[in-house]
Amino acid sequence: MASPPVHDRSRPEDEDDPVDRMILRTGCGEQHYAVQECMSEHQDWRLCQKHVQTFKDCMSSFQQARKEQLLKQLSKETHN
Numbered sequence: 001m002a003s004p005p006v007h008d009r010s011r012p013e014d015e016d017d018p019v020d021r022m023i024l025r026t027g028c029g030e031q032h033y034a035v036q037e038c039m040s041e042h043q044d045w046r047l048c049q050k051h052v053q054t055f056k057d058c059m060s061s062f063q064q065a066r067k068e069q070l071l072k073q074l075s076k077e078t079h080n
Contacts, residue, residue: 028058 023032031054038048045052 026059026062028055028062031055031058 020029023029031051035048035051035055038051039045042048
């Protein structure tokens with residue numbers, strides 16, 4: 001069974017992929033692409049665990065910061 005193709009970043013700039021846009025907004029795009037490149041090179045996710053963990057840590061940091069931001073916003077709205 002053939003493995004699915006690695007995300008194609010060769011599309012024209014004006015054809016933004018919604019997943020790419022979402023990941024880039026998190027600030028974790030570089031880590032995401034590192035995982036994809038590793039998977040493309042090795043074809044075995046077990047050999048890419050360092051990259052996966054780095055991406056996971058980045059996303060966790062983003063999610064925590066976003067949660068704190070939303071809680072601050074909610075707190076301001078409830079005190080007004």
